[in-house]
Amino acid sequence: TNLIKTFSGNHSVYAEELHDTFIEKENVWIIDPISNTINFIHGVPFYSIVLSHLYKGEIKFAVIYDPSRKELFTAEKGKGAFLNNKKINVSNNQKNLLILADYHWELDKKKILRVLEVLMEEKNMIRILGSYGLHYAYVACGRADVVISFCNKDTFPEFAGKLLIEEAGGKFTDLKGGVLNTQTRGIIASNSMVYDQIKNLISSVV
Structure with a gap:
């Protein structure tokens, strides 16, 4: 965060431990240094570092890093998504889906x-692996088909x-x-072929 604050221009940093006032800032850097802290503390090798850059409110760049692997x-806006510099795509699976779930205990x-x-x-098939960052990364590269996330903040x-x-x-x-916004309390992220199916399935209970 100290490095980002040395950049020229109007930059701000948002992290769980550091909330700048950034609504009017042109450049916003959003950082989660450990997703999931509990996994990390217990030695479970499923956690990640998550970073994104917003320019004038639009997401321009994103990084999710898995130190264990x-x-x-x-991803860069309009230029695709990559894993270790190799282009990735969501799956085209439409049945027997692998769904990664994330929720907060409150x-x-x-x-x-x-x-x-x-x-x-x-x-x-439902799995709760613990790191929302890697959940999304796994859907992006086709290892999983859907993420259902319940947010409390x-x-x-x-x-x-x-x-x-x-x-x-994907979607x-x-x-x-x-549309996702700062007040969203639940998320569907999936390959495009099953998005409507998932949304319709859960519509009666959300």
């Missing part, structure tokens, strides 16, 4: 379980996943198909 996922657990139940009724850190998945050919919206 030395995998660097990057949220309505009955609602979350009902959403997951609806998805499992269609013979989809602002969604600025999720912006990196949005750019990565959209540049890889990224709130649970009802709306």
